[in-house]
Amino acid sequence: KRDEELAAAGQAAITTDGVHIEVVANIGGLEDAQQSVTLGGEGVGLLRSEFLYLERTDAPTEEEQTKIYGDIAKALGTERTLVIRTLDVGGDKPLPYLPMPAEENPFLGVRGIRLCLAAPEILRTQVRGILRAAPYSKLHIMFPMIASLEEVREAKKIVAEERAALGVTADVKVGIMVEVPSTAVMSEIFAREVDFFSIGTNDLTQYTLAMDRGHPKLAKQADALHPGVLRLIAMTVKGAHAHGKWVGVCGGIASDPLAVPVLLGIGVDELSVSVPAIPAIKAMVRKLNKAECQKLATEVLQMGTVAEVRARLSGLVD
Numbered sequence: 001k002r003d004e005e006l007a008a009a010g011q012a013a014i015t016t017d018g019v020h021i022e023v024v025a026n027i028g029g030l031e032d033a034q035q036s037v038t039l040g041g042e043g044v045g046l047l048r049s050e051f052l053y054l055e056r057t058d059a060p061t062e063e064e065q066t067k068i069y070g071d072i073a074k075a076l077g078t079e080r081t082l083v084i085r086t087l088d089v090g091g092d093k094p095l096p097y098l099p100m101p102a103e104e105n106p107f108l109g110v111r112g113i114r115l116c117l118a119a120p121e122i123l124r125t126q127v128r129g130i131l132r133a134a135p136y137s138k139l140h141i142m143f144p145m146i147a148s149l150e151e152v153r154e155a156k157k158i159v160a161e162e163r164a165a166l167g168v169t170a171d172v173k174v175g176i177m178v179e180v181p182s183t184a185v186m187s188e189i190f191a192r193e194v195d196f197f198s199i200g201t202n203d204l205t206q207y208t209l210a211m212d213r214g215h216p217k218l219a220k221q222a223d224a225l226h227p228g229v230l231r232l233i234a235m236t237v238k239g240a241h242a243h244g245k246w247v248g249v250c251g252g253i254a255s256d257p258l259a260v261p262v263l264l265g266i267g268v269d270e271l272s273v274s275v276p277a278i279p280a281i282k283a284m285v286r287k288l289n290k291a292e293c294q295k296l297a298t299e300v301l302q303m304g305t306v307a308e309v310r311a312r313l314s315g316l317v318d
């Protein structure tokens with residue numbers, strides 16, 4: 001089966017009724033980018049830029065960042081999308097060069113975009129490094145842990161200012177991660193001011209169910225296929241599409257073939273998956289009919305428990 005999937009990896013992921021679903025990669029550096037291309041990835045839906053910042057004593061310079069983002073963009077080429085997520089760290093992952101007091105609840109503290117807006121020079125340096133990669137691929141900037149429209153406006157202002165200062169004229173899209181339930185609920189409002197959304201189901205599940213995503217005793221219950229989480233994904237899609245904006249899923253659930261039919265049925269436009277999962281997810285999409293998936297999603301969104309959802313979906317994978 002894996003051999004068949006690999007042989008077809010270069011072909012697009014199009015449903016039996018002709019809908020193209022973009023299957024892209026979650027990556028943590030240049031090697032992953034190169035491998036994603038080999039395995040048929042149509043681009044990168046999430047570059048976790050933390051890899052540049054962790055395990056060092058000083059912040060990465062603009063030159064270092066320009067080099068690495070440029071190399072990754074060149075590995076993908078001008079026909080592929082590259083979504084670079086700005087620094088997403090917080091009290092649980094301290095950086096010696098950033099003022100980060102210990103917090104009682106780091107997952108509810110100054111993390112993600114909150115931290116970057118509190119230390120805007122770090123963000124500005126990163127944004128300049130990212131913008132310089134614009135000529136080499138279809139560049140997208142994405143902000144993590146967005147919880148308010150003010151954060152979006154402040155972050156977009158920084159991008160606009162740095163863009164003007166650098167004289168970057170290429171089209172660079174600016175989007176947000178949906179990881180906080182209020183952002184899913186308010187997606188229609190956010191959609192007026194952002195170019196795209198990517199749903200981080202790992203954090204969205206954690207914050208929706210109030211269950212630590214790494215808790216060993218809650219691992220089974222903290223499931224992104226919980227009907228409450230699926231309803232938030234559906235809300236996000238509805239709000240985004242009302243304004244013609246696309247929605248991806250970059251949380252771990254997108255890498256599970258079992259979840260693909262329901263995500264497609266809800267109307268997700270892009271699946272950003274772990275590099276090794278690309279061929280299997282593309283193969284799954286090719287087997288599906290979007291109209292059938294929509295019926296399935298309507299049914300699943302009426303269910304009350306994860307167990308029911310999983311039982312219904314497991315009948316669809318071999």
Ligand code: PEP
Pocket residue numbers: 046048088179199200201202203204250251252
């Ligand atoms: C997520 O929260 O689902 C996500 C993709 O981001 P990360 O796993 O890096 O927090």
Ligand code: MG
Pocket residue numbers: 179200202203
């Ligand atoms: Mg996250």
